[in-house]
Amino acid sequence: MKYISILFVSLTTSLLVVSCNNSKNEEVKNKESREYVNDVHTYAKPNTAVVSHLNWDATVDFDNKLIQATAQWDIESSDNADEIIFDTYGLDIQSVQADGKDTEYHLGAFKEELGRPLKISITPETKQVSIRYSTTDSARALQWLDPEQTAGKELPFLFTQSQAILARSWIPTQDSPGIRFTYDAKVKVPSNMLALMSAKNPSQKNVNGEYTFKMPQPIPSYLLALTAGDIAYKAVSDRTGVYAEPSLLDTSVYEFQDLENMVQAAEGLYGPYAWGQYDIIVLPPSFPFGGMENPRLTFATPTILAGDRSLVSLVAHELAHSWSGNLVTNATWDDFWLNEGFTVYFEHRIMEEVYGHDYSEMLASLTRDGLQRDAEEMMKEIPQDTRLKLNLEGRNPDDGVTSIPYDKGYFFLRLIEEEVGRERFDEFLKNYFEENKFKAMTTEGFVDYLMANLLTEEQASKLQIKEWIYEPGIPDNLPEVASDRFTAVDKALKRIMEEKIYPPQGVAEAWTTHEWLHFIHQLPKDISKEKLKELDQAYHFTQTGNSEIAAAWFQPTIRNNYEAVYPRVEEFLIHVGRRKFLTPTYEALMESGKEEMARAIYSKARPNYHAVSRETMDKLLDYKKADEQENESA
Ligand code: BES
């Protein structure tokens, strides 16, 4: 089996060995291929000493906005190991023990993005190391919310975001996606709060605010997660449910009524759900992502609460990660497309099962248009990042989070599906997940598996497999998507623009969010303010409560100086911290001569953003520089 050293025979690894059956790759397995691959984003040397289990004991201190904790790690080491190395970022290390006795340790030099290595002296016999520490203000994963930033406005709130390499800012860990461990945790929060992790979770508050957690399946550190606040739970089915602040719970349960149907659709496609329970928590609006696939408990933005269940493909996406990503995990962040491309593919398949083909083809069409727009832009500035296999050495892995791993990845898999037929492709994917579960996968490992199990050399060269993976740009065999429902929208839009004839009553009213998104995307680049006003009067885009439609509408309106939208833009940017919406909106402001407005809004909004969004917007708006200039002129 790949990447797990034969040196480390423990309970976990032997279970893993058992779960690995005889794939056709068996004969190529030699000692080398059993080792962890090199990951440039960790200091850990797992081939020397690696973690297998975490026992985490923590107190969440809202007054001082820090976590005081002990991380006790079970470890496995090679015959001549004399140290084990952990990743840390801004942690205050207080004491370190090896098998219960104080031991020497050393914090190495700080590197941007990576933080500092924590090197702990051990012997090959050492079974356990224990690190007492607290987090600091530089904990990039944590967002501490004041009560005003929550729906309830009474209690503060905390959530983490560990992907890609931010887990190290709240737990000293071997922070590489190829290194897995099980965990137990004991977490103390204020007595009126509920705490949840990416683990077996409580469904009710208790009086003392002490909660215990268990994650019996091995996970990589980027899937470590914690949240605490005024949170309540409602089940949707025996094994699915929703957590949210009490005032949002019913709305959320309504929106996610199809949870169980989605899990069943997913299982029908690619095999049993491996994690027991599947819940979602709806977080406050500053959550920087749409969703995060924390095992057993997806973290989600409230901006998907559209009221009409039209944005639940995000749930299908995070659920799909329970296979692609959480079971079969990208070995390094350069292989990120193995997580996201597979997940977008799987997401579309779940959507097709639950809502039908013409619905999922609308989604695929939006995906294709978005990919082409983004790839065209990226080819001008950063063509190397349009390859599926990335090279993120010396960079923040966050730089790799673009439409490429997601949507180029999706269309690459769809291309293969179209070549071999759906039946064979599904069989292939099901086996891929089964044979590689709880393991890390490299791009090369996947290509080997693909060639051993699905494609002939002729097919691979016809499909341009190598070009898709290793070359910049989008190959000329990008699969086509035909959506009749979008063709109807195109016709209606044409009549509106050319003849000022609006579709008859009832037609546009029946459109879903996706038809509206397509409609807005298709507006001419330089559309007049008058026309925008006319459309706004007809369809009330500026006032929409649908976050996707609002964010799409900000593009043509900001870029063509339709001033009526500005107050809504400001309100949106201050309220919402989801990076996918912030980036294009601030970009539109900056690129249309409204830098001053962008910065004025940002200075009000910035305190509300999670570090992940702040870091991106600081760059986009040249925030530090603007700050210094202000200081200089003062
Ligand atoms: N795992 C990602 C989020 C992520 C990626 C966080 C990389 C940090 C680094 C999650 O599954 C995701 O892709 N979320 C998307 C939603 C989706 C429907 C494309 C998002 O947040 O918009």
Ligand code: ZN
């Ligand atoms: Zn994803």
